[in-house]
Amino acid sequence: MSPLRFDLGDLQAMVAVVEQGGFRAAASAINLSQPALSRRIEKLENALNVKLFERTTRRVELTLVGREFFVKAIEILDGVESSLLSIGEISRTRFGQVSVACVPSVAHHFLPPVLQRFHTAYPNIRIRIIDEGAHEVLNHVARGDSDFGLNFIGEQELGIDFEPILRERFVLTCRTDHPLAKRRSVTWNDIRPYPYMTVAKSSGNRRVLDIAMEQGDIRPASFIEVRHVATLLEMVKAGLGVAVVPGLAVPPDATLASIPLRDPEIARTLGVIRRSGRVFSPGAQQLYELIKEMPPLGKHMTAL
Incomplete structure (x- = not known):
């Protein structure tokens, strides 16, 4: 077997460039000078005999080969960390990063208390949240850009493992001075007399509504459509x-x-989604366990 001509530091440098979006930010994140970081990337490219990055004056992007190797680099680094932790090198002072992709409503209203508990327990682990729409979250997980995702889609996707954690009901939302605001519950027929607004068909939430109501004509006609729930x-x-x-x-x-x-x-x-066969890093495993322990927030959610 021919000897490897790169080391873990070179892999960490590549991962940092991808996650930080450029050489300057990456050098700062891993406490290297920018020339030293560039030398590590050059060493890795020479060892592999491939070009990993396309560099312009404005941005840095992975090549096709670079995207494939990036996934392998993450797996190697996660595997090394798991091995070290398994022989007793776990501590509250260890450094690392956990990357989680999630839909905005989860980032806004579910994750904060979990992240606070995690940061208290592991103050030196950096948390990277990728808050995107449901389809983008699924893509980030499928590409290996995040350790795992929190999403409402992915259960039927090949190559994706989906573990349900809570059930969330849809509700009618209106102003507190609206005629329906004091009702204990409402039907779709109750909504019909009032101006109705909805998210566009590109939204994952709209997909849930459309599937649930594909039988019959019970939904009122909308007069405004938007892309994001926050705008709605x-x-x-x-x-x-x-x-x-x-x-x-x-x-x-x-x-x-x-x-x-x-x-x-x-x-x-x-549910928590991850690429099939992907093993959580120790940091990701700890965050995942805290998420599973989190009780449902509010009357419209039920733990599974």
Whole structure:
């Protein structure tokens, strides 16, 4: 077997460039000078006899070969860390990074208390949150850009493992001075007399609604469509109309009411997704365990 002509430091340098989006930020993140970092990348490219990065004056991007090797680099570094920890080198002072992709409503209203507990326990582990739409979250996990994801889609995807953690109901949201605000529950027929707004068909939430109501014509016609739930909620607050959104997406707000839906009740399942066969790094495993222990937040969620 021919000897390796690169070391773990070279792999860490490559990963840092990808995760930080450039050489300057990467050098700062791993406490190297920029020339020293560049030398490590050059050494790695020479050892592999491939070009890993395309560099311009404005940005740095992985080549096709670079994207493939990046996944391997992550697996190697995770494997080394797991081996070290397994023989007793775990401590509260260890350094590292955990990368989690998640939909914005989870980042806004579910993750903060979990992240606070994790940071208290492991203050030197950096947490990278990739808050994107459901399809982008799935893509990040499939490409190996994140340790794992928190998403409402992915259960039927090849190459993706989906572990459910909670069930979240959709609710009607309206202003607290709206005629429906004091109701204990509402049906879709109750909503019909009022201006109705919704997210566009490109949204994962719209997909859930469409699937749930593909039988029959019970949903009211919308007069406004937007791309993001956050925008929808601001329009509700402005008094433009009512909307149906996931319960987790409704923030604590004195101007907004959220009322359970029935006939039919519509829900979605939040799960942890990861690439099939991918083993969590020790840091990712600890965060994953804390997420599973987190109790449901609010009356519209149920633990699974």
